[in-house]
Amino acid sequence: MISVEEARDRILVGLRPTPVELVALAEAWGRVTAAPVIARLSQPPADVCAMDGYALRAADGTGGTVLRVIGAAPAGHPFDGQVGPGEAVRLFTGSVVPAGADTILLQEDATAGEGTVRVNETVRPARHIRRAGQDFSSGEAVLPAGRRLTARDIGLAAAANHPWLTVHRCPRIAILATGDEIALPGEPVPPGGVVSSNSHALAAMVRAAGGTPIVLPVAADSPDAIAAVADAIAGVDMLVTTGGASVGDHDLVIPGLQARGLTLDFWKIAMRPGKPLLFGALGATPVLGLPGNPVSALICAILFLLPALARLSGLPATPPPTAAARLATPLAANDRRAGYLRATLATDSAGRLVATPIASQDSAMLRRLAQADALIVRPPQASALPEGSDVPVIRLDALGV
Amino acid sequence: MISVEEARDRILVGLRPTPVELVALAEAWGRVTAAPVIARLSQPPADVCAMDGYALRAADGTGGTVLRVIGAAPAGHPFDGQVGPGEAVRLFTGSVVPAGADTILLQEDATAGEGTVRVNETVRPARHIRRAGQDFSSGEAVLPAGRRLTARDIGLAAAANHPWLTVHRCPRIAILATGDEIALPGEPVPPGGVVSSNSHALAAMVRAAGGTPIVLPVAADSPDAIAAVADAIAGVDMLVTTGGASVGDHDLVIPGLQARGLTLDFWKIAMRPGKPLLFGALGATPVLGLPGNPVSALICAILFLLPALARLSGLPATPPPTAAARLATPLAANDRRAGYLRATLATDSAGRLVATPIASQDSAMLRRLAQADALIVRPPQASALPEGSDVPVIRLDALGV
Numbered sequence: 186m187i188s189v190e191e192a193r194d195r196i197l198v199g200l201r202p203t204p205v206e207l208v209a210l211a212e213a214w215g216r217v218t219a220a221p222v223i224a225r226l227s228q229p230p231a232d233v234c235a236m237d238g239y240a241l242r243a244a245d246g247t248g249g250t251v252l253r254v255i256g257a258a259p260a261g262h263p264f265d266g267q268v269g270p271g272e273a274v275r276l277f278t279g280s281v282v283p284a285g286a287d288t289i290l291l292q293e294d295a296t297a298g299e300g301t302v303r304v305n306e307t308v309r310p311a312r313h314i315r316r317a318g319q320d321f322s323s324g325e326a327v328l329p330a331g332r333r334l335t336a337r338d339i340g341l342a343a344a345a346n347h348p349w350l351t352v353h354r355c356p357r358i359a360i361l362a363t364g365d366e367i368a369l370p371g372e373p374v375p376p377g378g379v380v381s382s383n384s385h386a387l388a389a390m391v392r393a394a395g396g397t398p399i400v401l402p403v404a405a406d407s408p409d410a411i412a413a414v415a416d417a418i419a420g421v422d423m424l425v426t427t428g429g430a431s432v433g434d435h436d437l438v439i440p441g442l443q444a445r446g447l448t449l450d451f452w453k454i455a456m457r458p459g460k461p462l463l464f465g466a467l468g469a470t471p472v473l474g475l476p477g478n479p480v481s482a483l484i485c486a487i488l489f490l491l492p493a494l495a496r497l498s499g500l501p502a503t504p505p506p507t508a509a510a511r512l513a514t515p516l517a518a519n520d521r522r523a524g525y526l527r528a529t530l531a532t533d534s535a536g537r538l539v540a541t542p543i544a545s546q547d548s549a550m551l552r553r554l555a556q557a558d559a560l561i562v563r564p565p566q567a568s569a570l571p572e573g574s575d576v577p578v579i580r581l582d583a584l585g586v
Numbered sequence: 587m588i589s590v591e592e593a594r595d596r597i598l599v600g601l602r603p604t605p606v607e608l609v610a611l612a613e614a615w616g617r618v619t620a621a622p623v624i625a626r627l628s629q630p631p632a633d634v635c636a637m638d639g640y641a642l643r644a645a646d647g648t649g650g651t652v653l654r655v656i657g658a659a660p661a662g663h664p665f666d667g668q669v670g671p672g673e674a675v676r677l678f679t680g681s682v683v684p685a686g687a688d689t690i691l692l693q694e695d696a697t698a699g700e701g702t703v704r705v706n707e708t709v710r711p712a713r714h715i716r717r718a719g720q721d722f723s724s725g726e727a728v729l730p731a732g733r734r735l736t737a738r739d740i741g742l743a744a745a746a747n748h749p750w751l752t753v754h755r756c757p758r759i760a761i762l763a764t765g766d767e768i769a770l771p772g773e774p775v776p777p778g779g780v781v782s783s784n785s786h787a788l789a790a791m792v793r794a795a796g797g798t799p800i801v802l803p804v805a806a807d808s809p810d811a812i813a814a815v816a817d818a819i820a821g822v823d824m825l826v827t828t829g830g831a832s833v834g835d836h837d838l839v840i841p842g843l844q845a846r847g848l849t850l851d852f853w854k855i856a857m858r859p860g861k862p863l864l865f866g867a868l869g870a871t872p873v874l875g876l877p878g879n880p881v882s883a884l885i886c887a888i889l890f891l892l893p894a895l896a897r898l899s900g901l902p903a904t905p906p907p908t909a910a911a912r913l914a915t916p917l918a919a920n921d922r923r924a925g926y927l928r929a930t931l932a933t934d935s936a937g938r939l940v941a942t943p944i945a946s947q948d949s950a951m952l953r954r955l956a957q958a959d960a961l962i963v964r965p966p967q968a969s970a971l972p973e974g975s976d977v978p979v980i981r982l983d984a985l986g987v
Contacts, residue, residue, distance in 0.1 A: 210771055210786055211786060211789060211801070213790075214789075214790035214793050214794065215793075215794075215986075226775065226781070228780065228952070229780070229950070230775070230778070230779075230780065231778065233778075235948075235950065258778075259766065259767075259807065260765060260766070260767040260778070261765060261766035261767025261768070261776060261778055261779050261807075262766060262767075262778065263777055263778035278878070278879070279765075279767060279780070279878070280778070281777075281778040315948070315950055319948070319950070319951070320950060320951050320952055320953050320954075321953050327953055327956075328956070334790075335790070335794075335956070335982070335986070335987055336787050336788070336790035336791035336793075336794055336884070336986075336987040337787060337884060337952070337955050337956040337958075337982070337987065338956050339786050339787050339789075339790040340783040340784065340786060340787025340790075340880055340884065340952055340956070341783070341787075341952050341953055341956045342771075343771045343781055343782060343783040343785075343786040343787065344780070344781055344783035344880065344952055345781075346771055346772065346775070346781045347771055347772070348770075348771040348772030349772075364661060364662060364680075365660065365661070365662035365663060366660075366661040366662025366663075366680060367662070369749075370611055370743075370744045370747055370748055370749040371747065371748070371749030371750075374627065374631070374747070375662060376664050376682075377631070377632065377634075377659075377661070377662055377663065377664035377681070377682040378631075378662050379629065379630070379631065379680070379745070380627070380744055380745055380746075380747045381744060382741040382742065382744040382745035383741065384744075385611055385612060385740050385741060385743075385744040386737050386738060386740050386741025386742075386744065387737070388612060388615075388740075389614075389615035389735075389736070389737035389740040389741075390737035392615050392616075392737075393615065393616075393736075393737055400612070406660065406662075477679070477680070478679070479741055479745065483737070483738060483741065508937070509936070509937030509938070535910070536909070536910030536976065536978075537910070547636075547716070547720070549630070549636065549716055549720070549721060550720070550721050551629070551721055551738070551741055551742050551745055552721050552722050552728055552742055553721075554738050555728075555729070555736070555738040555739050555741070555742045557738075575937065577937075581736070581738070582984075583983075583984060585616075585736070585737075585986075586736055586737040586738065
């Protein structure tokens with residue numbers, strides 16, 4: 186058995202970001218940039234007015250002065266002329282400041298007359314002007330490569346005048362469930378059978394992480410059926426299997442895929458739930474074999490598949506982020522397997538997170554996992570902890586899974 | 587001017603969740619349930635074996651006993667007969683426990699012979715059996731209405747045998763930018779013009795919140811152009827406008843839409859950035875008028891549009907969640923307008939969040955907003971705060987925007 190950290194390193198070391206593609210700006214939310222986004226213009230493009238008011242020469246802006254209004258320049262309609270002594274031009278938020286003017290008189294500090302404006306409050310020089318390029322300048326990188334685009338980033342790329350963005354392709358993840366006992370939701374359930382849940386939960390998790398799931402037909406428990414899968418994975422970035430990877434007589438994934446050339450890296454890790462985790466490669470395709478048990482499968486997917494998806498997507502591949510939470514109940518000492526305890530979260534009066542482990546940690550309890558807000562991380566050989574101790578938690582809500 | 591809280595209440599009070607639709611389980615991730623999901627079967631469907639081993643009568647399970655193996659029952663292939671005295675049946679994880687047996691001998695505590703198995707460790711009664719319905723029972727609600735479906739929930743709905751789910755429709759949000767100075771990304775930019783960023787950022791925000799954005803063509807600064815928009819919003823759940831809603835001569839959204847029957851609820855709120863926020867209705871369609879300034883528009887969208895989208899989606903409509911963070915720098919006292927300061931976040935050695943306000947809080951600095959991790963919330967009239975104080979922050983990463 187190897188550690189969770191070593192397993193993750195061995196999975197990630199061979200993965201490379203997917204190749205690039207162009208997507209329309211309007212489709213780019215959540216995608217990962219494959220190149221920096223370089224501003225194609227400056228923002229603001231020229232010195233612009235930050236408020237509604239009048240452009241004038243600061244020297245003319247003494248309280249009580251009456252200036253001649255020689256024009257108006259709504260945003261998008263710059264004033265062509267020059268502002269001379271004793272003159273002003275009506276401006277609005279976003280209007281280009283006309284030549285000759287060097288400050289702004291706010292409209293609330295002015296009284297408009299017939300072709301004139303009276304200065305009620307003496308202006309200061311260079312006020313209420315946003316300088317050309319103050320937000321960004323043409324040629325600057327406004328967004329780096331390797332960033333998952335937020336809504337704000339989409340706005341910034343638009344402002345930098347990019348209708349198309351270069352992003353990494355969505356990683357295509359084939360998902361294979363195995364087992365004679367597996368029925369698809371809505372189809373007849375055989376005696377003693379269960380309805381396939383792992384494939385669909387994993388497909389949703391792949392979507393949540395920005396990938397494209399490809400759910401393969403369920404493979405029967407025969408080496409031939411499993412070996413045939415090798416033909417179904419052309420063009421995918423990773424094959425994820427669930428079930429059939431532990432040591433029982435009826436676990437056939439390994440021999441079935443080995444018959445088609447699977448090379449194995451490891452197949453056991455020191456964690457609970459989830460010991461039988463398999464990693465290898467089928468030709469050039471990485472293969473991640475998750476346990477068949479739904480809770481184990483999903484927790485292993487959070488710990489290993491999500492970082493793999495990040496790496497494939499062009500993002501830094503880090504362990505799932507943890508937050509600090511206080512224990513609402515004591516915890517027993519841990520054995521040599523890292524533990525991931527399902528827990529609910531609350532916030533105490535001081536705004537701190539409080540984690541309460543769910544009573545039943547049985548790894549077949551899918552409903553309990555769905556109700557959990559977080560996983561409490563217990564390192565191997567961790568000491569017993571009293572109530573109130575700080576523990577690291579993986580927030581499931583933050584992962585969107 | 588009304589407060590942020592009153593504005594939000596007045597926006598939300600009239601909004602109703604969208605009607606229902608059926609979606610395939612495989613398309614339901616991120617959707618909001620419109621009805622509880624009722625289990626159509628029990629899980630496990632019968633008493634099943636939690637490990638690989640042998641089913642037997644506990645009375646036969648004394649160390650040293652040799653039992654006759656009368657059959658094997660892989661998962662999905664239940665054993666039809668009865669386990670009698672002196673007999674055992676080979677089982678695997680997930681196998682149905684056959685009639686007559688009442689406990690499990692683990693395979694690691696057994697030695698298999700020729701049609702026999704030897705008990706090496708005395709068994710205890712009722713061990714390693716998952717009881718029928720232990721996860722959930724047929725007829726139980728495994729998921730409530732009004733829940734945004736996680737990947738785990740999708741697995742649970744699958745396990746409960748639902749190929750289709752009843753969800754709320756994705757709210758359709760029409761987005762209108764106004765202004766003669768606005769160009770679309772990649773199109774020719776007029777003199778003094780800027781490239782439209784708000785519409786695209788807002789569309790991405792609508793997507794991030796599970797809605798469907800409909801970006802309308804940019805309306806020129808004329809009452810007729812804006813009034814024509816009224817014809818373009820048939821069937822949408824909300825119209826969001828940006829720009830043109832403050833008090834300048836060239837702000838034409840209000841008169842333009844009023845000409846087509848807009849009724850106004852309010853149009854100014856006590857916040858910074860973002861004072862000119864408009865809310866009303868055009869016929870039965872709620873209208874949210876955001877400021878034109880990109881930073882103000884996006885922050886107002888976080889504070890008002892996201893809760894509105896939640897309500898329309900069938901979720902509880904709450905203010906954006908806040909977390910507690912420590913200030914890395916002092917803050918000045920606040921005036922009567924609630925403030926939302928752009929800030930970066932870090933984690934200190936104790937695992938606590940630390941917020942550093944970004945130096946320039948100019949509301950035209952879109953790049954700074956994109957670089958921010960959070961908004962520090964400053965209530966009206968808040969006192970000055972020294973470095974190290976706790977402040978509430980809205981985490982932008984947690985909102986996916």
